[in-house]
Amino acid sequence: MFLARLPMTMNGVLMTLYVVTGLGRGYGAAGLVGAGVTLGMALGAPLLGRSFDRYGLRPVVAVCGIGTTVFWFAAPHLPFEALAAVAVPAGMLSVPAGSLARQILAALVPDEELRAAYSLDTISVEATFMIGPAIGIAAITTLSPTFTLSALGALFGGTAFLIWLIDPPIRASAEPGASTTRPPLRSWLSGKLVATLLIAAGTLFVLVGTELATLAALRANGDIGMTGLVIAVMCTASMTGGVVHGAVKKSLPQGLLMLLLALLVIPVGLADHPWWLLMLVLIPTNLLCAPTLAATTETVSRIAPPQARGEAMGLQDASTRLGLALGSPVVGFAIDHSSPEWGFVAAGLGGLVIAAAGLLRRRSASAAREPAIAAAGGGGNG
Incomplete structure (x- = not known):
């Protein structure tokens, strides 16, 4: 989940730099695309969470991983208008690494140790924010924007595949009510x-x-x-x-x-x-x-x-x-x-x-x- 969060800490700054330097637009235009992705993530998080509850981890992660990878591979080839138009649906299809990690911890860790587990998870988030943006900025300023955004898509897809492959539990079978009908x-x-x-x-x-x-x-x-x-x-x-x-x-x-x-x-x-x-x-x-x-x-x-x-x-x-x-x-x-x-x-x-x-x-x-x-x-x- 640490690796899955890394590209999420890079995408905002990379999209801003690409729109400003690659497409020659202003920071307001870059903010519009970034706001669209953020709005999409906010709208998609509870819907994807509901899908996890209903269909399980693998189908949802597979769809999100493919959708996000396609978006970031296509992004450097799209005009600004198209990029702004697909920002919201692209955000909705982002793998919800944060909520998924917390859900997995709730299934794997005993109740009396959840505070420690969630604290470690938050520390991991801080570590990604210390590393991710710096790597992203270094990459897009030294390499081509097309390569950098495509590499970001590959990172999104690769981490989604790893999650799909490991298939960690998102609900413990021993939890009270775990097998009952959804309330x-x-x-x-x-x-x-x-x-x-x-x-x-x-x-x-x-x-x-x-x-x-x-x-x-x-x-x-x-x-x-x-x-x-x-x-x-x-x-x-x-x-x-x-x-x-x-x-x-x-x-x-x-x-x-x-x-x-x-x-x-x-x-x-x-x-x-x-x-x-x-x-x-x-x-x-x-x-x-x-x-x-x-x-x-x-x-x-x-x-x-x-x-x-x-x-x-x-x-x-x-x-x-x-x-x-x-x-x-x-x-x-x-x-x-x-x-x-x-x-x-x-x-x-x-x-x-x-x-x-x-x-x-x-x-x-x-x-x-x-x-x-x-x-x-x-x-x-x-």
Whole structure:
């Protein structure tokens, strides 16, 4: 799954560079294609998850692997208009490596060790983001765009074939209810799960906003050359937090982790230069990045029934992509109309607003359940 995620971390930057340099279009046009792919992934994740639940791993991975490979082999030969038109369906056919990895872990790992497993999975994600974009940029700047995009397609297809060949379990046969009929969506898409998904969206809003504000601050202060080092330290801090989260017997809940993540990023803009000070003040909030993501997955896995876990994990993917899609323009607008310092404030406050909606949804669902339980108890006593 580490290898399957690598091309996913490259495709955004490679598509942007190809549209700008290869097709001679602007960054707005590149953003349009990238947004189409992201939208397709968000729409496709729950649908593919439902297909995993219904048809199993191999048929879905085979279709996705072939479709994604064809798209990336064809991409360097398509005009911009055609590329923009097929971006959404191409995104929908992407192998959902993230949700699939979490589903496999839920099937293979005992419940008491899931926190450690999901933490390691999140650490693996951080590692791919440290490696993938750098490899992609180096390839497309030294090799031809046609070769690079075709190689990306081959990597997508090769990793899909490996997953198909290994055919890991996506549901443990010993799980309660694993062989029963699939429950209706309304029975398990509870208020608590919706709240969890909203908090996940808020988390990604904070993360993408923080990254954007960091890049803007480094650029404004003439330290853009230190971007790689700063991002590497941010990723290392996140991985360290993931190790601690997975090692402890009991960690903080998802909601509290998210609140701390957002609150700690708000004052970062007060120390945005020199670059080494910015790097240091970014460490506390990034320590909570991997734990928050791992806690989200653990909560979704615990709430969703085994026979609908693929769709639930797909909804988690969709919610995180929604947070990503909202974070970039909102924080970018704040930076364009003020300064990079306010970008950190916008990232933290925006995440808090989304997470607050989730926490309020969870509270209202709990409040509605308590009178029902009390009424049921009173009826039994009578």
